[in-house]
Amino acid sequence: MSELDDGKPVALEVDDVAVVLVRRGDEVHALRDECSHAAVALSEGELSRKGLECWLHGSCFDLRTGAPSAPPATEPVDVYAVTITGDDVLVDVTRAVNHPPN
Ligand code: FES
Numbered sequence: 249m250s251e252l253d254d255g256k257p258v259a260l261e262v263d264d265v266a267v268v269l270v271r272r273g274d275e276v277h278a279l280r281d282e283c284s285h286a287a288v289a290l291s292e293g294e295l296s297r298k299g300l301e302c303w304l305h306g307s308c309f310d311l312r313t314g315a316p317s318a319p320p321a322t323e324p325v326d327v328y329a330v331t332i333t334g335d336d337v338l339v340d341v342t343r344a345v346n347h348p349p350n
Pocket residue numbers: 283284285286287288302303304305306307319320321
């Protein structure tokens with residue numbers, strides 16, 4: 249966790265899933281690294297007060313719910329569970345936590 253700069257998105261791959269990690273203070277959030285509008289990498293965007301902002305058209309995605317704050321994106325991105333153990337950040341990409349289980 250100490251390797252994550254506050255507010256700076258970091259792209260990584262977990263079990264073949266593209267993930268963007270965002271540290272905000274003592275919290276780390278993990279979202280699918282793909283905008284729900286046009287499938288560009290959200291890790292190339294910036295963090296704003298509204299969330300992670302897509303660099304292409306400006307929709308901001310809430311770090312907890314994955315919901316976009318404004319068009320053009322209308323669908324949420326997947327949000328994954330994060331566990332912090334010591335300095336390690338563990339991301340569970342087996343299911344999105346912002347969608348109800350099937
Ligand atoms: S590609 Fe992200 S808002 Fe359009």
